[in-house]
Amino acid sequence: MVFDEHADLLDAPTVDQLKQLFPDGSAPMWGVVPGKKDVNVSRIKKMRAGDWVFFSGDKRRLYFGGTIALMWRNKELATRLWGSDAAGNTWEYIYALSGTRGFDIPIDEIRTLLGWNPNRHIMGISVRDENDSDTLQTLLTLDPATAAAVPTDAENDEAAVFAFDGELERTAQRAQRGEQTALKKRLLQGSTGQCALCGRSLPGTFLIAAHIKKRALCSDGEKRDLANIAMLACTFGCNAVHEHGYVTVAPGGAVQVSPLAAHLPEVDAYIQQKLAGRILP
Template sequence: MRVALQPARLEKDVLRHYLDTIDSPVDLSEYRHSMGPEYGELMARHPSGEVPLWGVVPGKANANVSKYQKLQEGDYVFFYGDKQLYLGGYISHTFRNRKLAEQLWTVDGKGQTWEYMYSLDRLRAFEVPIEEVRECLGTSDRFFIQGIFIAEDERAQNLIELCNLEEYPSRRALRKGRRRPVVPPKPPVGGGETDRRAERVYRREQGSLRDWLLASGEPVCALCGRELPDALLVAAHIKKRALCSEEERWDLENVAMLACALGCDKLFEEGYIAVGADGAILVSPEAEQEPNVKPYVEEHLRGRRVDWHIDERAGYFAWHRTRTFKAGVERLV
């Protein structure tokens, strides 16, 4: 999966475009006369006929075209403005249509329009500061997103892990449809002394964390509030352990919580639930769309307030809420 970083500060023309084609998805039926094969492709992917659309201008000497051509269905796009990633979504289709782009967005001061277009799916809000983006990309402190930027390979993977992105459903279905090789693939190279030492450190750290949490109070899941046997409670990091600083990693009192292995731990880890600034459980729209997830959420989590949420832990919960949580998109402007 590639990850595109699209500069789109919400002011002036960009704000108008955002309101017209993202905040208010495009009704394809109104533009049928300006569309070719992409109409059928978009309707197949968005049966409601309402589609969030965005585009890229060719740029000076067509500088943006080669970047755009790297993108395909299932890649991810982040919108960037005011020094943070504030919105993201999966590309569901790419196509070029100058006539449609001019109707949606007119032209810029150089006579170019945003004709290299893409549709978006599963939009969600983020609050990821540029400092964390730079760290993922391995760039200097002077790096800003000034034109469309395509992250690939390790850079893309770093952003995927930071923001808890999954494989787009169409790609997952394609992968599942492929025949498995008769000969199982070889295991990855590794497993040496360095790996074993790292695993021992991790287990010791997790053991210390769980012991501290169990000793600090009742054996209760911080999320659903049920009292359970110790064996059914795990030490769950509020902020992803891999992205914690050394100081945060050993902030045992605040960086983690007890969560039950009956469902709450995984739902929190995968972003189906989060804890709001007021301590209330937040439920992702994606959880509500999963028939085997929604009943658990409704019975054990919706409407609850998390006592574990205090001022000292608020920053960790906010980190999870703005990066891991599969938030819906409220009106941003």
């Protein structure tokens, strides 16, 4: 949506926020209907600027995602943009999206990843908990994007800037990747090794046993397939650009660069200098 084309239906504070978030004057928009007897409203109220959002289609695939940059309610604007459904409702709970990108992920992989029933479908609007959201973000390599600040308790927030009186050390339990040590030992035969992506020979301290296929999507058998599931990747940038989806490797070994890299000059410069055009074994 181009903001100036609909300024007559936007209040001044909303226009100001949109233009701060999107200086080029436009943004992708989506909307949600209140639903019969306002069934969707309680779910909508759980959504906040900065939350991840994902879209599925035909009950088969996840095809799009991004970050909620700003949310507001505007029935007149929604009617102009999208019309009304058969019941006369429109998608009046509107949100602008930032950091969007396309996907092509079969819904079966999502069901497996999140531990869903094999026959479960995504229908209407569904708000997931933090664990599911973080898991999807890791799978789909979405990066944090521009979003409006969520209002906080101003007094407490200001105090937190100047002092922290909580515990500085906490005891925590977390799952460990049981195969990780064995994986690196297999890949790193001596004190130095070669990054599979850029080809540089480096001390082992700067090399990671990086999964070629995302570990979250691996079966137990694939996780145990130490000879084929991982590669050495350096901490100087190669592991990060691969993990976040800015590069991948085609079946013939050619490094492929995501068009998203062009939007991040520093990332693109690294890729062009170290990885673009390489053919890997």
